Amino acid sequence: MRNIFVPVVLLLLGGCAAKPLRSDAAAVFLTSRQAPQECRYLGEVSGSQGNLLTADLTRDHDLLQGARNELRNNAQALGANYVVLENQTQSVNAQGLGGVYSASVFGNAYTCPDMASGGASQAGD
Numbered sequence: 001m002r003n004i005f006v007p008v009v010l011l012l013l014g015g016c017a018a019k020p021l022r023s024d025a026a027a028v029f030l031t032s033r034q035a036p037q038e039c040r041y042l043g044e045v046s047g048s049q050g051n052l053l054t055a056d057l058t059r060d061h062d063l064l065q066g067a068r069n070e071l072r073n074n075a076q077a078l079g080a081n082y083v084v085l086e087n088q089t090q091s092v093n094a095q096g097l098g099g100v101y102s103a104s105v106f107g108n109a110y111t112c113p114d115m116a117s118g119g120a121s122q123a124g125d
Helices: 004-015 061-079 115-116
Strands: 030-031 040-049 083-092 102-109
Touching: 030 061, 040 061, 061 083, 061 102
Parallel strands: 030 083
Antiparallel strands: 040 102, 083 102
């Protein structure tokens, strides 16, 4: 029984924090604004975090931050440096226990030549 206990505890504790943002994905710009015309569309990207097992151990903010981090990681893997956020969802516990148990974000990934000089990143959101 003890052999099962340690991995289960480690799995649950791992659910307490937001998914990590890779250092190379930190420069991916997230916005709700339309991509500049000189940008090239690369594809759809998404990110999510949370489930019923870890919901009570993870703060709502960390669920959303983890989903956004995963979206940035996925966008960077496509070669994107600009993401137009299209949708964000949070699933709420339907059993009346309260709280969010998962968060998901969706967007369109672009590569924008101006991003290296800081042009598009100054636009904000």
